[in-house]
Amino acid sequence: MSNEHKSIHEFDFNLICEYFTHVERQGPGSPEITIKALSFVENLTSESRIADIGCGTGGQTMVLAQHAPGNVTGIDIFPQFIEQFNINTAQLGLNDRVKGIVGSMDNLHFKNEELDLIWSEGAIYNVGFERGINEWHKFLKTGGYLAVTEASWFTDERPAEINDFWNDAYPEIDTIPNKVAQMQKAGYIPVATFILPESCWTEHFYSPQAIAQEIFLKKHAGNKMAEGFIANQRHEMELYNQYKAYYGYVFYIGKKI
Numbered sequence: 001m002s003n004e005h006k007s008i009h010e011f012d013f014n015l016i017c018e019y020f021t022h023v024e025r026q027g028p029g030s031p032e033i034t035i036k037a038l039s040f041v042e043n044l045t046s047e048s049r050i051a052d053i054g055c056g057t058g059g060q061t062m063v064l065a066q067h068a069p070g071n072v073t074g075i076d077i078f079p080q081f082i083e084q085f086n087i088n089t090a091q092l093g094l095n096d097r098v099k100g101i102v103g104s105m106d107n108l109h110f111k112n113e114e115l116d117l118i119w120s121e122g123a124i125y126n127v128g129f130e131r132g133i134n135e136w137h138k139f140l141k142t143g144g145y146l147a148v149t150e151a152s153w154f155t156d157e158r159p160a161e162i163n164d165f166w167n168d169a170y171p172e173i174d175t176i177p178n179k180v181a182q183m184q185k186a187g188y189i190p191v192a193t194f195i196l197p198e199s200c201w202t203e204h205f206y207s208p209q210a211i212a213q214e215i216f217l218k219k220h221a222g223n224k225m226a227e228g229f230i231a232n233q234r235h236e237m238e239l240y241n242q243y244k245a246y247y248g249y250v251f252y253i254g255k256k257i
């Protein structure tokens with residue numbers, strides 16, 4: 001990554017939250033892809049307990065709850081996201097079985113073997129894929145499922161610019177076979193992996209941000225941090241457009257042995 005571009009970790013969290021609260025989802029994905037991933041998960045019933053970790057405002061959680069039986073708990077570290085999550089839940093009439101709570105994925109309060117399904121789209125990187133799949137394993141019942149998306153390399157080699165960008169942003173990015181091997185080692189049968197289509201980035205993630213960016217820049221005119229943050233978002237989008245042959249998000253679905 002070149003020096004003029006910062007890591008998202010260097011920006012004010014309140015600004016990031018404000019910006020992302022105004023878009024439907026905070027990471028690449030789509031309703032169709034959530035439903036596709038769910039099609040690999042078996043044996044859910046109205047008694048099932050599901051956790052969506054790093055749920056954000058709940059774009060994918062609502063889809064999950066509309067297509068799976070059971071109780072769903074969304075967990076996110078940002079109270080603003082959870083507030084919006086619970087508004088969305090009530091609007092969709094899902095509040096009898098879907099609840100958002102504030103919490104951190106590195107300190108979850110589930111009991112051992114409590115959960116039938118752990119879901120996490122575009123969020124496990126916050127604790128790191130390998131650590132996350134290992135630490136969360138104990139919360140699943142035997143035969144329970146893990147379904148997470150994770151940034152992954154599609155090829156063994158790639159241009160230096162994108163390699164350096166990701167190694168700075170998330171050094172744990174790796175190839176699909178290496179991620180699958182980590183799952184197997186952590187005690188999951190690798191049930192399925194598939195690459196999220198480009199539309200999950202363009203149509204569902206970057207396009208809705210274009211309007212949000214204009215509104216945000218007007219509101220924070222002159223604020224260097226806000227301007228830098230948007231410049232960073234735009235830079236990431238340009239990199240995606242240029243190098244999408246080399247990386248993307250991948251759904252990893254595993255079953256606890």
Ligand code: SAM
Pocket residue numbers: 024025026027028029053054055056057058059060075076077078081103104105106120121122123126
């Ligand atoms: N799953 C949502 C989606 O796909 O739209 C949000 C993805 S967003 C890229 C990552 C989410 O992880 C954010 O909502 C962020 O607040 C949350 N997050 C970051 N660190 C976290 C932590 N330690 N514990 C729980 N959530 C966290």
